[in-house]
Amino acid sequence: MPDILEQLESLRPHESRVAMATLVGARGGSPRPLGAKLFVGEGGRLVGSVSMGGCVDARVVEHGERLLRANRSERVTVSVDDAEALELGLTCGAEFDLLIEPISLRESDPAVRAYESAVRISRAGRTAFVATTLQSGVTQRTVFPDVYDGPQLGMFVERFAPADTLVLVGASDVAAALARLARGLGLRVIVVDGRERYATRDRFASADEVLVGMPSELVRPFLVAGAFVVLTAHEYKYELPILREALRAPVRFVGMLAGRKRADAVRALLREEGLSDEEVGRLHAPIGLDIGGREPEEIALSIAAQLVAVREGKTIARRPQ
Amino acid sequence: MTLPYGAIVLEHFRRPRNQRALERPTVTREGYNALCGDRVRIELEVDGATIRAAAFTANACAICTASASMLTERIRGGDIEQAARITDDDVIAGLEADLPAGRLQCAILPVRTLRDALAELRPKT
Numbered sequence: 001m002p003d004i005l006e007q008l009e010s011l012r013p014h015e016s017r018v019a020m021a022t023l024v025g026a027r028g029g030s031p032r033p034l035g036a037k038l039f040v041g042e043g044g045r046l047v048g049s050v051s052m053g054g055c056v057d058a059r060v061v062e063h064g065e066r067l068l069r070a071n072r073s074e075r076v077t078v079s080v081d082d083a084e085a086l087e088l089g090l091t092c093g094a095e096f097d098l099l100i101e102p103i104s105l106r107e108s109d110p111a112v113r114a115y116e117s118a119v120r121i122s123r124a125g126r127t128a129f130v131a132t133t134l135q136s137g138v139t140q141r142t143v144f145p146d147v148y149d150g151p152q153l154g155m156f157v158e159r160f161a162p163a164d165t166l167v168l169v170g171a172s173d174v175a176a177a178l179a180r181l182a183r184g185l186g187l188r189v190i191v192v193d194g195r196e197r198y199a200t201r202d203r204f205a206s207a208d209e210v211l212v213g214m215p216s217e218l219v220r221p222f223l224v225a226g227a228f229v230v231l232t233a234h235e236y237k238y239e240l241p242i243l244r245e246a247l248r249a250p251v252r253f254v255g256m257l258a259g260r261k262r263a264d265a266v267r268a269l270l271r272e273e274g275l276s277d278e279e280v281g282r283l284h285a286p287i288g289l290d291i292g293g294r295e296p297e298e299i300a301l302s303i304a305a306q307l308v309a310v311r312e313g314k315t316i317a318r319r320p321q
Numbered sequence: 322m323t324l325p326y327g328a329i330v331l332e333h334f335r336r337p338r339n340q341r342a343l344e345r346p347t348v349t350r351e352g353y354n355a356l357c358g359d360r361v362r363i364e365l366e367v368d369g370a371t372i373r374a375a376a377f378t379a380n381a382c383a384i385c386t387a388s389a390s391m392l393t394e395r396i397r398g399g400d401i402e403q404a405a406r407i408t409d410d411d412v413i414a415g416l417e418a419d420l421p422a423g424r425l426q427c428a429i430l431p432v433r434t435l436r437d438a439l440a441e442l443r444p445k446t
Binding site: 193194195196197198213214215216217233235236237238241272 | 335351353355356357358359360362378379380381382385386
């Protein structure tokens with residue numbers, strides 16, 4: 001999921017104005033979180049979504065085009081009230097509130113400036129809040145770093161937290177495929193390897209950082225709360241030194257690409273070195289949800305699915321060991 | 322985990338000697354095998370002609386780790402010139418293992434890294 005600035009950058013070469021629709025309320029269930037955005041370009045391009053892309057998004061596009069022509073912002077409600085779909089039970093019957101505003105991509109726009117500021121703060125490792133007035137007409141935004149201490153009533157507050165970090169150890173083909181998927185999932189991707197022929201910018205164009213050196217030392221600064229550590233090296237020379245530290249660190253997830261037998265052998269070595277059962281028990285190996293694929297892209301997909309499940313607190317996140 | 326390379330390799334891999342970072346190394350040198358990814362860093366604390374302390378850090382296979390462990394044991398407290406005379410064959414023989422040709426590079430990476438480190442200690446001409 002690209003952040004808002006990446007979405008705007010993808011539109012900028014093609015569109016001079018866009019309508020930005022922000023999901024600010026929902027009743028009856030919403031597939032997308034509040035704050036989800038759909039951009040409707042003056043030239044017809046669409047980026048993002050506020051629902052699953054069905055009739056709700058289609059209606060938001062119509063509203064966006066109308067408001068672009070009128071050059072004003074408006075708060076609109078879209079109901080899923082298609083009579084036939086309701087009759088057949090093929091709709092959720094939900095209601096969505098959206099703030100739709102025209103945005104200029106050619107001139108300095110106050111909304112874009114506010115989001116740029118918030119994203120800059122979050123990319124620097126801090127949390128930012130963008131508070132938007134919800135009245136139709138001209139909307140106003142204020143950026144709050146670290147904490148939001150503004151009014152609650154009549155405001156829509158979006159939180160921009162720093163992205164969680166995924167540390168990929170071992171610049172393998174699986175890692176390359178996973179790096180691509182993980183960026184799309186909103187993770188900050190760090191690739192680590194001891195081999196400069198593998199860990200290259202060419203192979204990891206979507207990664208935020210590609211680091212070559214002593215892997216266990218390069219990984220150390222990222223062993224912090226919320227981080228995901230995925231070992232795809234399939235090399236005990238990297239796995240053991242990193243696991244010794246990662247399994248004792250407050251990271252959210254430690255997983256290793258390995259078959260069951262090799263994973264058990266690594267666990268036995270770690271126990272022999274003094275790690276507790278609880279610490280060793282934190283290791284996800286074999287890694288990934290059991291979807292049966294064998295190609296790098298398929299394995300990466302199974303790992304990415306597991307990372308999402310961990311992030312969402314789903315019990316499927318842990319495979320039987 | 323069992324290794325086909327003998328008791329000495331296994332012992333030094335499981336209980337490596339001098340695997341740590343020195344607080345105030347006189348010289349530090351890192352070597353790596355670009356293909357297999359073995360990485361080893363040798364650190365020496367030198368007092369005159371004597372190697373007072375020798376330590377290593379490794380993200381490396383069992384053979385390379387064992388080799389670095391044995392090597393640092395051997396040179397610790399000894400003379401710089403003696404350390405410089407240690408050959409690749411000395412290290413390979415010390416491991417007392419029947420290493421396949423493809424793994425000899427793993428065994429000699431630490432001693433070559435040591436030589437680079439010692440070269441830094443010599444006065445530049």
